Amino acid sequence: MSTPAPPGRVTIKDVAAAAGVSKGAVSLAFNNKPGVSEATRERIFAAARRLGWAPNSAARSLSRQSVDTVGLALCRPARLLGLEPFYMEFISGIESVLAEHDCSLLLRLVGSLDEEITLQERWWRERQVDGSILVDFHQDDPRIGPLRRLGLPAVGVGHPSLTGGFPSVWTDDATAVAEAVRYLAALGHRRIARVGGPADLGHSGIRAQAFERTMDELGLGGGRHVETAFSGEEGARATRMLLLGADRPTAIVYDNDIMAVAGLGVASEMGVSVPDDLSLLAWDDSQLCRLTHPTLSAMSHDVHGFGAEVARVLFDVLAGQEVSSRPVATPSLMPRGSTAPPRP
Amino acid sequence: MSTPAPPGRVTIKDVAAAAGVSKGAVSLAFNNKPGVSEATRERIFAAARRLGWAPNSAARSLSRQSVDTVGLALCRPARLLGLEPFYMEFISGIESVLAEHDCSLLLRLVGSLDEEITLQERWWRERQVDGSILVDFHQDDPRIGPLRRLGLPAVGVGHPSLTGGFPSVWTDDATAVAEAVRYLAALGHRRIARVGGPADLGHSGIRAQAFERTMDELGLGGGRHVETAFSGEEGARATRMLLLGADRPTAIVYDNDIMAVAGLGVASEMGVSVPDDLSLLAWDDSQLCRLTHPTLSAMSHDVHGFGAEVARVLFDVLAGQEVSSRPVATPSLMPRGSTAPPRP
DNA sequence: GCCTGGGCCTAGACCGGTTCACTCGCGGGC
DNA sequence: GCCCGCGAGTGAACCGGTCTAGGCCCAGGC
Numbered sequence: 107m108s109t110p111a112p113p114g115r116v117t118i119k120d121v122a123a124a125a126g127v128s129k130g131a132v133s134l135a136f137n138n139k140p141g142v143s144e145a146t147r148e149r150i151f152a153a154a155r156r157l158g159w160a161p162n163s164a165a166r167s168l169s170r171q172s173v174d175t176v177g178l179a180l181c182r183p184a185r186l187l188g189l190e191p192f193y194m195e196f197i198s199g200i201e202s203v204l205a206e207h208d209c210s211l212l213l214r215l216v217g218s219l220d221e222e223i224t225l226q227e228r229w230w231r232e233r234q235v236d237g238s239i240l241v242d243f244h245q246d247d248p249r250i251g252p253l254r255r256l257g258l259p260a261v262g263v264g265h266p267s268l269t270g271g272f273p274s275v276w277t278d279d280a281t282a283v284a285e286a287v288r289y290l291a292a293l294g295h296r297r298i299a300r301v302g303g304p305a306d307l308g309h310s311g312i313r314a315q316a317f318e319r320t321m322d323e324l325g326l327g328g329g330r331h332v333e334t335a336f337s338g339e340e341g342a343r344a345t346r347m348l349l350l351g352a353d354r355p356t357a358i359v360y361d362n363d364i365m366a367v368a369g370l371g372v373a374s375e376m377g378v379s380v381p382d383d384l385s386l387l388a389w390d391d392s393q394l395c396r397l398t399h400p401t402l403s404a405m406s407h408d409v410h411g412f413g414a415e416v417a418r419v420l421f422d423v424l425a426g427q428e429v430s431s432r433p434v435a436t437p438s439l440m441p442r443g444s445t446a447p448p449r450p
Numbered sequence: 451m452s453t454p455a456p457p458g459r460v461t462i463k464d465v466a467a468a469a470g471v472s473k474g475a476v477s478l479a480f481n482n483k484p485g486v487s488e489a490t491r492e493r494i495f496a497a498a499r500r501l502g503w504a505p506n507s508a509a510r511s512l513s514r515q516s517v518d519t520v521g522l523a524l525c526r527p528a529r530l531l532g533l534e535p536f537y538m539e540f541i542s543g544i545e546s547v548l549a550e551h552d553c554s555l556l557l558r559l560v561g562s563l564d565e566e567i568t569l570q571e572r573w574w575r576e577r578q579v580d581g582s583i584l585v586d587f588h589q590d591d592p593r594i595g596p597l598r599r600l601g602l603p604a605v606g607v608g609h610p611s612l613t614g615g616f617p618s619v620w621t622d623d624a625t626a627v628a629e630a631v632r633y634l635a636a637l638g639h640r641r642i643a644r645v646g647g648p649a650d651l652g653h654s655g656i657r658a659q660a661f662e663r664t665m666d667e668l669g670l671g672g673g674r675h676v677e678t679a680f681s682g683e684e685g686a687r688a689t690r691m692l693l694l695g696a697d698r699p700t701a702i703v704y705d706n707d708i709m710a711v712a713g714l715g716v717a718s719e720m721g722v723s724v725p726d727d728l729s730l731l732a733w734d735d736s737q738l739c740r741l742t743h744p745t746l747s748a749m750s751h752d753v754h755g756f757g758a759e760v761a762r763v764l765f766d767v768l769a770g771q772e773v774s775s776r777p778v779a780t781p782s783l784m785p786r787g788s789t790a791p792p793r794p
Numbered sequence: 795g796c797c798t799g800g801g802c803c804t805a806g807a808c809c810g811g812t813t814c815a816c817t818c819g820c821g822g823g824c
Numbered sequence: 825g826c827c828c829g830c831g832a833g834t835g836a837a838c839c840g841g842t843c844t845a846g847g848c849c850c851a852g853g854c
Binding site for chain 3: 459461462463473474476477478481505506507508509510511512513514
């Protein structure tokens, strides 16, 4: 055929010329708006295809005043993130919904919440994002004030009591912790410990409280927790500490999968048999829980769906709807090989 | 003070007016270009700070003809990705370099290489990215033709023989595999097996060849491999198969960490003692390898640095330099608790 | 026959930056 | 005294789309 692609970049003007119409018509055709006849529309598409044209996103963003991009900053060292199956799964859930809207995810790893504040301010001021997803809320999270003042459209991942006015999506961790503890108690465990995240991290705090409350209700005393930073190494250290201490627990609940795996390693290293001498319960239930021996019982939830729901709420926010916070399904127990009645 | 931020969005014009200069001067000041005096520059910065202004990125992209964003599409199911510590670490390495250039990473999970081709074409045609990072090359990778024709600036992660003309960054897997096999042979192992990725995946193919060649050289016969899709489950299945088959191997080399962990679980489940009855060698050496009992010996490399180097090469490409492919450090053996001489 | 209305399409303003050609004022050299 | 050059700063074109106001034409109603 003829008309090889022009040497420089091809713009809407070239397409318009090739189809014998004005720029406006091309724009209408490509945005599926009325105002061009079917025949013309076809001609325009043909010309665009022939020239290999697609609308320049910067130009479109400029006049549309929206960039079809949302931001997500993760504030944990990469070494930990890579190990947490949670996030990739969560991200993929987010993306599955974004893709339906031709929207992109801007991902950034940051070192601290202050760094995230700076980043989000830049993203918003420079209009690099239409809105953001905020995760890992802390008690009195420092991001809330600055970002709310900024007017950044955002959705928070975490209990509404933590997200300070940002619409939120959360799992009911308190109920899930209660279920976990009651299950272990029902098996006959009386000395139950918990290896959690840092207490100032919102959901860790909630889980910690729920743990103590449930233990109290069952008349098992406060129960011990150890705080860690979610890393496998610290999970191992915490487990070692618990197993070496007086009043060794017969069951341990972990705040994520990786620490539970590490705990299993420690038990094996110390010659403590799982589940005979020690029951272990993981959290999140990634595939990792099925790879160990024994397999890990876990509090299981649909992380992909969680991410998807978060994205949906963000779109509601962006559409200007007044959205209310909403919970997604509560994690539920998936018993496997690492939990059993304690040895008499 | 006075001058509260204007109700609508604030633009360069507002800042110019507030500082009593022209738009051009503001632009010069903000881009650290000569043409404005120190005093004026200060006044402009003060005004911008007061109004909370930052240059609109869409507008800047439009006139600069660059978007300061690079693309990365990952083509593996999220369920696997989340488990592979490799990618998050790799991404964080990429970002560490991008951040220095005020550049963002556009990340997308795709389902197939064809989907990736479509995506990259869109990204490039719409100028959503200045360039891309291509990973997971296959033999005769279908992305090469279309994307090279497109003129997409990109860097390939993988041996130059795979990346079809895209400048590449790679680790010398062949040498690393040879080291792994020689090490096991030196311990006294004669029946060594390998659990690898799909053979049509470039680096798996290279490792497979190197494995066979090295086994041959050592007079140990071809050696057995099993192909998997990198998932823990398949790693477990492959291990089970090897251990149940005739001529059970005394050592197994895995293509990533997660399969090695799964292999360890299977050994434990089958009552095969590691390392006494079976040696296991992982690949990548994420933190995971230190969490199991016994700890996993692994071929170790600096994944973060790998990602950083890839980003650096991409910037060279974007700067229009004629760059040549380059290797990063070869993975090297990190012996731990999962390898030992075979029981006599 | 005239007016109305709707379908199709165009011209041009506009989004908010960057950049280039140009002006202005001033100091220095001869 | 005149010219040159340079630093500072301006105005307008430009990037490539979207979108609004309006023009033209034809069918239909009274």
